[in-house]
Amino acid sequence: MNLDFDVIIVGGGMVGASLARALSGCGMKIAVIESWALNSDRQPSYDDRAIALAYGTRLILEGMGLWPALASDVEPIRHIHISDRGHFGFTRLHHEALNVDALGYVATGHDLGKTLLQGLGDLPNVALFCPASLVDFEVSEKVVQVKVSRNDGDLELRGRLLVAADGSRSMVRDRLGTGVQEWGYGQSAVISNLTPGVSPNGTAFERFTQSGPMAMLPLNRGRYGLIWSVEDARLPEVMAWDDAEFLIQVQQRFGYRLGQFQRAGRRASYPLSLVRAKQPVQPRVALIGNAAHALHPITGQGFNLGIRDVAVLADVLADAGRAGRDLGALETLSLYADWRRRDQQAVSLMTDGLVRLFTNPLLPLRVARDLGMLALDLAPPAKRLLTRQFMGINGRLPRLARGLSLER
Numbered sequence: 001m002n003l004d005f006d007v008i009i010v011g012g013g014m015v016g017a018s019l020a021r022a023l024s025g026c027g028m029k030i031a032v033i034e035s036w037a038l039n040s041d042r043q044p045s046y047d048d049r050a051i052a053l054a055y056g057t058r059l060i061l062e063g064m065g066l067w068p069a070l071a072s073d074v075e076p077i078r079h080i081h082i083s084d085r086g087h088f089g090f091t092r093l094h095h096e097a098l099n100v101d102a103l104g105y106v107a108t109g110h111d112l113g114k115t116l117l118q119g120l121g122d123l124p125n126v127a128l129f130c131p132a133s134l135v136d137f138e139v140s141e142k143v144v145q146v147k148v149s150r151n152d153g154d155l156e157l158r159g160r161l162l163v164a165a166d167g168s169r170s171m172v173r174d175r176l177g178t179g180v181q182e183w184g185y186g187q188s189a190v191i192s193n194l195t196p197g198v199s200p201n202g203t204a205f206e207r208f209t210q211s212g213p214m215a216m217l218p219l220n221r222g223r224y225g226l227i228w229s230v231e232d233a234r235l236p237e238v239m240a241w242d243d244a245e246f247l248i249q250v251q252q253r254f255g256y257r258l259g260q261f262q263r264a265g266r267r268a269s270y271p272l273s274l275v276r277a278k279q280p281v282q283p284r285v286a287l288i289g290n291a292a293h294a295l296h297p298i299t300g301q302g303f304n305l306g307i308r309d310v311a312v313l314a315d316v317l318a319d320a321g322r323a324g325r326d327l328g329a330l331e332t333l334s335l336y337a338d339w340r341r342r343d344q345q346a347v348s349l350m351t352d353g354l355v356r357l358f359t360n361p362l363l364p365l366r367v368a369r370d371l372g373m374l375a376l377d378l379a380p381p382a383k384r385l386l387t388r389q390f391m392g393i394n395g396r397l398p399r400l401a402r403g404l405s406l407e408r
């Protein structure tokens with residue numbers, strides 16, 4: 001087997017698998033290295049969590065030809081209702097204001113994984129090393145050498161570019177030693193998919209409660225995906241409740257906008273922190289997705305930001321490949337980093353700001369945020385701008401986000 005590749009992607013989670021699919025028709029030889037077996041129920045990137053997909057993410061998935069396979073598993077978000085439990089502030093966003101069918105869509109990580117991984121290993125020019133783990137790499141002037149460990153022994157792959165899509169604890173990022181900004185929120189996200197008392201009508205809820213923000217996202221099969229940010233000190237208690245007690249506690253905090261909750265699905269928890277790589281590119285190495293930036297899920301933007309990294313990196317690499325330029329050269333990779341900087345910074349800052357604002361119990365801040373929400377509700381231009389940012393359609397869009405193919 002020839003182990004020379006153009007692009008070696010480490011991580012076959014949501015973002016790494018998306019990049020492999022985006023590049024598969026561009027005439028490059030791609031390797032994907034993923035630790036978990038594709039059909040493993042324990043693959044953490046593809047669990048039961050509800051993932052809100054921005055409208056711009058739909059456009060990218062359409063550009064990659066994947067949307068038709070996912071469309072029957074997603075639920076549209078037509079309205080977003082944001083409120084502060086027990087206080088006067090609220091705001092609403094509606095799809096009609098932007099003349100779109102939906103502001104976004106919701107899929108489970110599991111369904112998204114099914115679509116991204118289906119036939120991945122059969123694509124022309126894509127070699128899947130799975131289950132297998134990257135254990136080391138070395139960058140030299142013309143090539144990056146990558147050591148991979150599998151059950152049947154070690155392999156050495158060579159590539160022109162190594163893309164780190166290995167998640168928020170990225171080993172590639174750590175080995176580069178280029179630094180990371182990170183702070184924990186002292187909170188964990190608790191998820192469970194709930195059966196509400198009324199049928200979902202396309203409304204997603206973001207509810208700020210004294211015991212942490214709660215998002216309720218409409219899911220297929222009449223369910224709602226709950227993402228509840230809980231202080232770490234309270235996490236053991238929340239995870240120990242039986243389903244009946246859990247539903248009572250959620251109901252008390254969320255209220256009855258969705259009637260009386262009937263059932264709760266499997267519960268899982270995730271520690272929450274903000275992670276930002278200081279340098280997303282180095283000669284022959286690029287970071288994408290959570291390896292470059294991991295966010296609090298309060299705004300549902302992590303994967304959306306990651307797939308926008310994918311669309312831009314694929315755009316830049318497709319052009320470089322066509323022009324015969326070096327895919328791993330810093331000049332090539334800097335085009336990706338420069339293009340992505342503004343969006344990555346804006347979304348990280350906005351998400352972090354919202355977490356701090358809405359988890360601060362001080363009275364003046366609480367009043368200010370409630371007034372802010374009401375003011376936003378009454379100011380259509382500001383609301384449109386915010387909505388466009390959440391929809392992922394602000395700024396210069398790469399070809400995939402304009403529905404154009406990258407294939408040669």
Ligand SMILES: Cc1cc2nc3c(=O)[nH]c(=O)nc-3n(C[C@H](O)[C@H](O)[C@H](O)COP(=O)(O)OP(=O)(O)OC[C@H]3O[C@@H](n4cnc5c(N)ncnc54)[C@H](O)[C@@H]3O)c2cc1C
Pocket residue numbers: 010011012013014015016033034035036043044045049050051052053132133134135165166167168171189191227270288289290291297299300301302303304305306
């Ligand atoms: C509760 C919760 C709710 C969320 N909701 C939303 C939402 O509504 N909308 C949204 O856009 N985002 C959401 N997110 C964020 C989203 O889940 C992440 O942004 C996304 O999973 C990041 O994907 P990734 O592929 O970059 O990283 P990961 O999903 O972490 O995948 C990394 C992959 O790399 C593999 N790997 C790691 N190291 C190695 C190695 N050495 N060798 C080989 N393989 C390796 C891992 O096995 C894994 O498969 C949410 C997150 C959480 C926790």
